[in-house]
Amino acid sequence: MNAIGKISASDRYERCVQTSKRVRWDIEKDVIRGRRFDASTKFLPDGLYLADAFASLSHDEKRFVSQIQGRTYANVFGLVERFINAKVLELSHDHWFGDQVALEALVRFSDEELKHQALFRRIDAMIGDVLPEGYRFDVDPNGVAHAVLGKSTWAVLALTLDIELFTQLHYRQSIDPDTELSELFKDVFLYHWREESQHAIIDELEWVRHDAGLTTEERDRAVDEFIELVAAVDGILQSQAKADAGYFAATCGRAVEKAEARAIEAAFLKAYRWQYIHSGAQHPQFGKVLSSLITQRQGQRIQAALATLH
Ligand SMILES: [Fe+2]
Ligand SMILES: [Fe+2]
Numbered sequence: 001m002n003a004i005g006k007i008s009a010s011d012r013y014e015r016c017v018q019t020s021k022r023v024r025w026d027i028e029k030d031v032i033r034g035r036r037f038d039a040s041t042k043f044l045p046d047g048l049y050l051a052d053a054f055a056s057l058s059h060d061e062k063r064f065v066s067q068i069q070g071r072t073y074a075n076v077f078g079l080v081e082r083f084i085n086a087k088v089l090e091l092s093h094d095h096w097f098g099d100q101v102a103l104e105a106l107v108r109f110s111d112e113e114l115k116h117q118a119l120f121r122r123i124d125a126m127i128g129d130v131l132p133e134g135y136r137f138d139v140d141p142n143g144v145a146h147a148v149l150g151k152s153t154w155a156v157l158a159l160t161l162d163i164e165l166f167t168q169l170h171y172r173q174s175i176d177p178d179t180e181l182s183e184l185f186k187d188v189f190l191y192h193w194r195e196e197s198q199h200a201i202i203d204e205l206e207w208v209r210h211d212a213g214l215t216t217e218e219r220d221r222a223v224d225e226f227i228e229l230v231a232a233v234d235g236i237l238q239s240q241a242k243a244d245a246g247y248f249a250a251t252c253g254r255a256v257e258k259a260e261a262r263a264i265e266a267a268f269l270k271a272y273r274w275q276y277i278h279s280g281a282q283h284p285q286f287g288k289v290l291s292s293l294i295t296q297r298q299g300q301r302i303q304a305a306l307a308t309l310h
Pocket of ligand 2: 084101113164195196
């Protein structure tokens with residue numbers, strides 16, 4: 001057992017509370033600091049928006065794609081944080097008359113997700129100020145939250161841990177090291193990452209705690225529900241890829257023929273599946289926690305479902 005493995009669950013909640021207090025930030029004072037977005041810079045790095053998949057586009061057009069995807073990236077986080085926060089508030093009931101430090105960790109988690117949603121609404125509006133009119137993100141956060149929360153807690157926590165781990169991976173591996181990115185966009189995800197690091201630890205603690213109370217049959221059903229949730233995420237990605245490719249074609253300043261338009265839409269979908277499904281599914285910590293809770297056959301069912309999303 002390594003040093004981390006020896007830390008008790010209550011110590012881990014305690015550390016999350018301490019770190020949450022230490023890194024806490026304010027949207028205007030710390031993140032925005034009176035700045036505006038600059039349309040001459042990229043918002044997402046090449047490895048995240050999949051620059052190479054947009055083979056027919058010029059350098060400047062690719063930068064525009066990175067800005068469209070950056071705006072969608074902010075909106076997708078605002079979207080998922082609606083159901084994540086509702087689930088965290090629901091789980092906090094289990095700690096009301098128990099470990100008060102765990103309760104505080106969940107309350108801070110919830111408070112942070114409310115702030116993050118406000119940040120991402122602000123970012124969407126600020127990007128709207130510097131990009132052409134016509135961008136659409138028509139997914140209703142409450143509608144998605146109702147559908148997601150209709151699934152079992154186990155399935156929702158699996159999806160949540162996946163999301164909160166890939167947020168960190170994207171920041172550390174590609175957003176932070178890219179020197180050509182918008183400084184403001186980078187800061188949004190630097191500050192977001194600082195608070196998300198605690199969320200992923202809490203997701204894992206809550207998932208493992210909740211899992212211990214399930215029967216074999218309940219867990220097996222939950223595995224199917226997790227697969228259904230991933231398929232629902234893919235449905236959202238397909239419609240947003242269509243919307244964003246249409247917006248690009250309508251505002252890029254030149255005619256885009258049908259065949260190229262189809263290729264651009266396919267590239268958007270490929271990028272979104274990478275960002276929101278495969279990069280998280282391949283995250284080592286996600287794989288480690290998931291495989292500690294499920295059987296090999298259940299793992300194969302999940303892998304087979306993921307393999308259809310290419
Ligand atoms: Fe967040
Ligand atoms: Fe979070």
